[in-house]
Amino acid sequence: MELDWLKDFLALAEQRNFSRAAELRHVTQPAFSRRIRALEDWIGTPLFERGAQGAELTAAGTHFHPLAEDMLHRLHRARRDTKAVAEREAASLSIAATHALSFTFFPGWIRARLPLEALGTINLVSDSLEACEQIMLAGEVHALLCHHHPDAPGRLEAGRFESRVVGGDVLVPMCAPGSAWTLEGPTRLLGYSQASGLGRILAAAAPTLPGPAEVVFTSHLAATLMTMAREGYGVAWLPMTMAGEELERGRLVRAGGEAFDVQVEIRLFRALGGNNPGAALLWGM
Known part of the structure; x- marks a missing residue:
């Protein structure tokens, strides 16, 4: 088994879409599909159900998901700790x-x-x-x-x-220019996972939204959320230290007024x- 197979599996489990997961992993979709199939062959059972709507975890895939996360975390920690010595x-x-x-x-x-x-x-x-x-x-x-x-x-x-x-920073809700997903009405949120410090801050300090909202995607990487927001998938609270240039160039716009900003240290x-x-x-x- 190759380490990349675990990373591919986790990317597909998160994205539920082969093309988006392949893009996230920086490989072509055919190559990505072959690696997912190689992992399933190695385990001996399908991990995803393929359909018109994308890919959903099978019961075996659901069981394997936390195990894959744990294995990858342990391998990264072992590499980091050994290197640190x-x-x-x-x-x-x-x-x-x-x-x-x-x-x-x-x-x-x-x-x-x-x-x-x-x-x-x-x-x-x-x-x-x-x-x-x-x-x-x-x-x-x-x-x-x-x-x-x-x-x-x-x-x-x-x-x-x-x-x-x-230093100081500010978390600003941003979306793609012309996006239907703003804070003025029902919206799709791109959120931070539990491991993220920005997610921890927003969970405690984010202002109340005026309309209904659904979290449709999570990641602990602000850079990933910025890319997803720029591609029109929803609204993300992004640090100005990272997304300020995207805002100035018009590749992202505010999804709400300054009342929705969160000041951080x-x-x-x-x-x-x-x-x-x-x-x-x-x-x-």
């Missing part, structure tokens, strides 16, 4: 950051403070907030950079960790009593 001695500073901030906020933020050579070797771990909190609690990184809202506290208790505000967390020189220097910048 080798890198810990060489890296002078390890930082965990959520996906959205890793790709947008972090590069400019770190460059504007000090030349990288002043901090020594930096190891950046990019993952969901849930995974970043886990590795922070395990002491595998020196600092954590994430979105934060006072109504949605995380797992890093004040008695063990301290934090400071290093960008915070840097570190463990109390840490003695890493790079982390101390970063904290003081």
